[in-house]
Amino acid sequence: METYWIALVLVSAATHPLRDLVLKGVAHPVSCYVGVSLTWVIMAAVHTLVMGHDLSLPYEVWPFVAISALGLTIYYYGTLSALRRGNLSVYYPIIRSSPIAIVAFSWLALDQHYSWFTLVGIALVLLGSLMIQKLPGGLLHDHRAFALASMAMLGSAAYSLSDAHAMKLTNPAPFLFFTYTLVTPLLAGIRAWEDRHLSAPFMGVVRGWAQAPVRIEFAGIVSYLSYLFILTAFQLGAEAATVSAVRQASIPVSVTLAAIILKESRFLHRIGWASLIALGILLITLSRG
Template sequence: MTPTAIGLILVSALLHAGWNLIGKRTAQTVRFYAWAMGLGMLVFSPLLLLTWTDISRLPADFWYLLLASGLCQTLYMTGLAKAYGRGNLNIVYPLARALPVLIVPLVVFLSYGQSQLMTQDLVGMALIMLGSLALPLSRWRDWHWRDYSTPAIRWVLLAACATAGYSVLDSAAIQLMKQQGMSAFAAGSSFVVLQAAACLLWMLPLIRWGLGESLRAVPDFGWTLLAGSFIIGTYLLILVSMSMVSEVSYVVALRQVSIPLGVLIGVFWLRESISLPRLQGLGVMLLGLVLVSL
């Protein structure tokens, strides 16, 4: 992985931890994420003016990928909102970030029949996953399978599977845009706005008729606007970095550097408690991150 790609991913990790903090503190509703996506899309929409001619020439396959990605983003936001309403940031956030590390390589292998990951990468990803299993625990002697069957964890699983889905779909869409002659930045900057629009196409009917939430009032305009800008900006950096690597699994794994940031924010800002198993789990996850990034 190139230093540029690593740098983009690290900056995106800071932004990602930031908007998850805002989401946890401000509101745990899907409505909040819908407003955030909409406002973020408006902030970054001028980027489409630079690439609209190229976008209009993209094949139908691209638009199918975009719609599917929007659905996965909707499921991700829904799972995240529901999980935050039922669990602490220092548990929900690391699990939601760590689980896709194993899911994405599996999806890539099943989709393409091959993988470019080396043994070191697989060991690192396994360590990230093992570390995440310790996060719901307060004490090792209290371990029980029921710790992983709470409502919050079930919503986390939905968010993690959806993350894996949109990661693979978005990587394919970005590569298709590059094949049409678009640069990494042009492809990433335009796709991130289009994806937000596709997400809203799925999210608004879900909120109105599936969840029964009202869209009339913004939860908190200032924080929602900031969160939306962070959401779109974060993924813009990720989409550009996706175009610089040989396999999307690398990006998904290294993005998990945001996990310790999320936990530290939960402990020092939200005053959430942290146990020894959680600290040890974070240590194992960090070791796995180092192996993946080397």
């Protein structure tokens, strides 16, 4: 069973960077992510009907819906704002470094214990993730972008922990439907706030969707399917910190795609540190075996 959920997470990690890659460089990224979020609502509703599940949630799941929606909103806004200022392969690794926050919170608040093998693996993953973005002359090239990426990382940690607990109580599709029903207006509100100087600020959301409808739909479909694998892993009993660490396999994928498609520089430096991430993931995998 451990091997099965690790395989699911690795498949998810291989496809996850496609969303950010497809939407990198759009003129109104928040508007595009409103479209992605709306796509998730539609897909979750259809998925629920196809699977024959009831489109309702137990009462005890609703706090997790609220936490996940807030965490996702922070994650999306921090991600988009950071990537607006820097390269995908630089700030994506920071954004995906949520295992350290998850481990700390789980240990302090949830009395969760980890083997030394697992902790060493997570440490190697985080070291590789941080060093990938090291530039000559200093670790933090853009302090504001780093802060935004760190904010996104904390949002990711929050929704990962919340989702892991929710999957013990309900099915993925209805949970995603209600979570993204909340996320969509929150992101639309952020976009309207950015355009508050306009006479019709919500028109910015509409114009953002219109700029790249095919890219938005593709990003929405790919990311929805990718995250279904993660929620399935949680249903199988996977723990949030180890899932988030194994998801770091998406970093070498993002580095490779950014170098090939976006022509970002320093590929060999980054892929070298990505190998350390792979070693950390291997240790986590062995510790779960």
